[in-house]
Amino acid sequence: MHVVAGLRNPGSEYEGTRHNVGFEVASRVLERAGEQWGRAPSRLRAGSSQVGVGDTRVVYLAPATFMNESGSSVRAALDYYGLGPEVLLVVHDDIDLPFGRLRVQVGGGSGGHNGIRSIERSLGSKDFSRLKIGVGRPPGSMDPADFVLRDFTKSERPDVDLMVEDAADVVELWAADRARSQEMAALRDGG
Numbered sequence: 001m002h003v004v005a006g007l008r009n010p011g012s013e014y015e016g017t018r019h020n021v022g023f024e025v026a027s028r029v030l031e032r033a034g035e036q037w038g039r040a041p042s043r044l045r046a047g048s049s050q051v052g053v054g055d056t057r058v059v060y061l062a063p064a065t066f067m068n069e070s071g072s073s074v075r076a077a078l079d080y081y082g083l084g085p086e087v088l089l090v091v092h093d094d095i096d097l098p099f100g101r102l103r104v105q106v107g108g109g110s111g112g113h114n115g116i117r118s119i120e121r122s123l124g125s126k127d128f129s130r131l132k133i134g135v136g137r138p139p140g141s142m143d144p145a146d147f148v149l150r151d152f153t154k155s156e157r158p159d160v161d162l163m164v165e166d167a168a169d170v171v172e173l174w175a176a177d178r179a180r181s182q183e184m185a186a187l188r189d190g191g
Helices: 018-032 067-081 114-123 144-148 157-174 178-188
Strands: 002-006 046-051 058-063 088-094 102-106 129-134
Touching: 002 018, 002 067, 002 157, 018 046, 018 058, 018 088, 018 129, 018 144, 018 157, 046 067, 058 067, 067 088, 067 114, 088 114, 088 157, 102 157, 102 178, 129 157, 157 178
Parallel strands: 002 058, 002 088, 088 129
Antiparallel strands: 046 058, 102 129
16 A cells, blocks of 8 residues: 655645645546545545555545645554555655656655655654655745745646646556656656
């Protein structure tokens, strides 16, 4: 069993924002599988859905906490299923990755991402996989926190939709073949 967490801020006012692109990717994977978000056990504080059967199941998790508290939801899910961080993939936005790029990475730092920082703190480990989705850098001297809470622009949206599709491909492959999923993301990353 594996867990894929699509990070977000809950609430309709955050739909379509750069910070919620991880959730958008996880939602797309569920759509493809003919599934939708359901309610997880209340202690998980998340929406969830499962895809697959037997030992090839993947639990998709959408924390119902705000981004900077994502760790409590992710930790509760891993504890609930009796799993460790090695079977976790966190899908999230990354302002340090150029717009439209994807990267799969195991471990590393938070890069200033409050959701990742919260998960690292809650798990007491950095040894989990991340699918980073490049959302671009804030223009000028704009505060990065304000930038990621903004919607993608109308002109960016077609590229975002393609990026979400590519990222969903990577997520679908990740549980079965991590090395190939990393290669697939690298192709989108420009090599």
